[in-house]
Amino acid sequence: MKPSLRRPRSPIVIALLLSLTLVIGLFMGWLSGSVISKDKAFRSLTRKIFQEEVSGSMLTLHYSLAYPEKKHISRPSPTLGTISDDTSATYQKYEQYLRKLKDFTPxxxxxxxQITRDMLLLYYQTQLSARDYTLLDEPLSPSLGIQAQLPVLLAEYAFYDDQDIADYLNLLTSVKPYFQSILAYERRRSDAGYFMSNATLNRILEQCSTFIKDPQNNYMLDVFARKLKDYGRFSEKEQAKLNERHKEILLTSVIPAYQELMTGLNELKNTGTSSRGLSHFKGGKEYYRYLLQSQTGSYLSVEKIQQRLTSQLAEDMHTVQQMLKEQPSLLRKLTNGAEIKDFEPASALQYLNQHMQKDFPALDTTDYEIRYVHKSMEDFLSPAFYLTPPLDTGRPNVIYINRAGSRSNLELFTTLSHEGFPGHLYQTVFFGKTQPDDIRYLITSGGYVEGWATYVESYGYQYAASLLSDKAAADITTLMWKNRSINLCIYSLLDTGIHYQGWNQAAAAKFLNAFGIQDEKVIAEIYQYIVETPGNYLKYYLGYLNFLDLKTSQQKKLGDSFDLREFHRQVLEIGPVQFPVLAKYMQPAADSSS
Incomplete structure (x- = not known):
């Protein structure tokens, strides 16, 4: 054993060390009893909120959790519930949530x-602002209404275990009472002077007719049989029996429910007014402001939003004019259509994942797959979409591609940047790796989610340039993005004009004429779509502008030290929140770096 060469400590040093140990012990005790316990109590509250909110609907629960029992959440009755204008209990619950959230000091x-608390406070405050305008909420619309979305939600209902199949079949039997509650609600809207126009009604009836026109060959039959086969736990005989039961429910419950809905809506025909925006209804402007806040996550006044849209429109149009002035041949190339050769969606996603890493933080290996929309559903679904996986599995990460319609390879490439990398799939997986509170999966911000995917589309166009065999490829893709930005901006401005300023179709036509849109049928279709889906374009485009403005702000504050990948990392780690919350929590990092 070697002798120690260290000098013995003096009594004073030992005393100081003992004092320091005591202080540290007291501090750790305070930390454990104060900060940690407060965080634990807060997480207990958010867990309770999550459990209450997610279990309120079988569809919500199923799309959120594959195995709810593992989180000690009981499955609710497998029904679609009912729709009512009496939302007093819901708003009382929101007020209770607010009081409990405010009990926690940041x-x-x-x-x-802190981020979760701020996000939830703003979310519930926003929801409460609509409590006086419940009859202005429209559950039916030709494209985004529940009668259009329900078959898709049911068709995509995943089977993780036998109980899911039983729940799915029970959900089908509840379509009729659910639609009956919608009819009762629409009658109250009619009595209050809020019923839809005949133009909208006819489009809904046409959509319903398309769904039920051939009951014996309804696409849901084919989709169910395919899912049952892929499930792989039943014999052919058992599958046949389940398929027969499914068909029986579809023919005796679902199809009649749609027929009854159509009959009831037809009885309300002529009780609505001509197609018009929300501002023409009592409380319409106030409700529109609520819609913008809840859908876009932006809390600017409508006037400020219009100013921001107008300035971006002027900037983009000036850029386009300058580019065409300097290179007139770009217009011909754009008109003829730029194309990517030898295109495959799988290789495009791989290419995007690789090339985005100079601008976005890399992910660990991400499992994802491409599926093609079943042929029987092609007419009902968008060109491509990302299906968010349940939070307890984080998989599968699936991008669906719809082969119907004619799109260029370049259009599909940029669509994949929106849905895949660095869009929805990437953003969802990246945020999931931060292990957020469960409530963050359930309550998000549509403006953040769709705004992010629109924002990164501009990068998708940049990445596409190297795949084009043209010396002016970068200018061509820049011009294409600017053209898309201009179109989205025009429609967003039109949305505010129709729903806040009360523009009728003639006023909308005058506005669109100024941008070269002259076709009366096209104008009528644009006008009607925006009347039926207030705020929808702004969710994408205003969301995009908020990310653009946040980046500009950070660049000004940080100057040469601004790092684009670091900016994107912060945005992604904060996750889907309203833009005031996002800006607030980007601020400390910017200040500490300046």
């Missing part, structure tokens, strides 16, 4: 919990 919580 300083006593971790940064992640």
């Amino acid at each position: 300083s006593g919580l971790t940064r992640q919990n």
Whole structure:
């Protein structure tokens, strides 16, 4: 054993060390009893909110959790529930949530919990602002209404275990009472002077007719049989029996429910007014402001939003004019259509994942797959979409591609940047790796989610340039993005004009004429779509502009030290929140770096 060469400590040093140990012990005790316990209590509250909110609907629960029992959440009755204009119980619950959330002071919580608290406070405050305008909410519309979306939600209903199949079949039997509650609600809207126009009604009836026109060969029969076969746990005989039961329910419950809905809506024909925006209804402007806040996550006034849209429109149009002035041949190339040769969606996603890493933080290996929309569903679904996986599995990460319609390879490539990398799939997986509170999966911000996917489309166009065999490829793709930006901006401005300023179709036509849109049928279709889907374009485009403005702000503050990948990392780690919350939690990092 070697002798020690260290000198013995003096009594004073030992005393100081003992004092320091005591202080550290007291501090750790305070930390454990104060900060940690507050975080634990906060997480307990958000867990309770999540459990209450997610279990309120069988569809919500199923699309959120593959195995709810593992989180000690009981499955609710497998029904679609009912729709009512009496939402007093819901708003009382929101007020209760707010009171409990306000009991927690931000300083006593971790940064992640502070973000969750701020997001939830703003979310429930926004929801409460609509409590006086419940009859202005329209559950039916030709494209985004529940009668159009329900078959898709049911068709995509995943089978993780036998109970899911039983729940699915029970959900089908509840379509009729669910639609009956919608009819009762629409009658109350009619009595209050809020019923839809005949133009909208006819489009809904046409959509319903398309779904039920051939009951014996309805696409849901084919989709169910395919899912049952892929499930792989039943014999052919058992599958045949389940398929027969499914067909029986479809023919005796679902199809009649749509027929009854159509009959009831027809009885309300002529009780609505001509197609018009929300501002023409009592409380319409106030409700539109609520819609913008809840859908876009932006809390600017409508006037400020219009100013921001107008300035971006002027900037993009000036850029396009300058580019065409300097290179007149670009217009011909754009008109003829740029194309990517030897295109495959799988290789395009791989290419995007690789090339985005100079601008976006890399992910660990991400499992994903491409599926093609079943032929029987092609007419009902968008060109491509990402299906968010349940939060407890995080998979499968699936991008569906619809082969119907004619799109260029370049259009599909940029669509894949929106849905895949660095769009929805990438953003979802990246945020999931931060292990957020479960409530963050359930309550998000549509403006953040769709705004992010629109924002990264501009990068998708950049990445596409190297795949084009043209010396002016970068200018061509820039011009294409600017053209898309201009179109989205025009429709967003039109949305505010129709729903806030009360533009009729003639006023909308005058506005569109100024941008060279002259075709009366096209104008009528644009006008009608925006009347039926207030705020929808703004969710994408205003969301995009918020990311653009946030990036510009950070660049000004950080100057030469601004790092694009670091900016994107912060945005992604904060996750889907309203834009005031996002800006607030980007601020400390910017200040500490300046």
